[in-house]
Amino acid sequence: MLQILATTQKNIIATRANDILGISDYEKIHPLIHNIINNGKKVRWYFEMDDCLISNTVGFWEDGIIELNYGKMKFTHSEDIEKIAIVGEMKWRDWMLSVMKPFSEATIRYFSLAEKEQAMEWIINQEELV
Template identity: 50%
Template sequence: MLRIIELTNKNTIATKASGKLRKEDIEKIHPLIHAILDKGMKVRWYFEMENFTGWDLPGLWKDLKMDTAHAKDYEKIAMVGDKKWQEWIAQFMKPFTNAEIKYFNLDEKEDAKSWIESQ
């Protein structure tokens, strides 16, 4: 499940993922991305993972398609989690986007929020 937890400033999307992400979860984010792009801004995404187990196959496919379609539209991505594989995902994403991607542990989520909002 993907829950929108806050929109702190005009170009930041903040979400919390738990369990498995499905195609419908990823589809929730797409209009938010376009609302930011329509204002002429780049997207910043705070992505918190707690009890997150990954994606089902249609969800993974939808996420990959969205990420590649918008690879140049992201400015910063803060990945916040508590598993080594989640940190690896953050590293894996770097060649596919121009965004600055940073991984934070769950106990550093306030630092991640400050970083995503900083210039």
């Protein structure tokens, strides 16, 4: 499940994934994306992954990479995202960077769970694109 965090504001969408994600989770953030782009801004996404519920799965996405390959999760706003901070266990780093890259032309940085504060600072404090 994808939780929308209280730090979601202005052009920042802050989320925490604490289970396998699917279409309904994407649908939670889709209206937030539209609100941001309708105000002429680009999205900055803080994406934190809580590793406690994931054990022997192929990742955080429902059906793993197969779902992505078969197009069930079409992401139509790749050009509307400016930055993505992914926060999670380092064992997910390479996999998540490869999964997120096709969804966005954004600058993507991966942070460990111990670096949550730095990740949020990176999302908030960088100069906004006009």
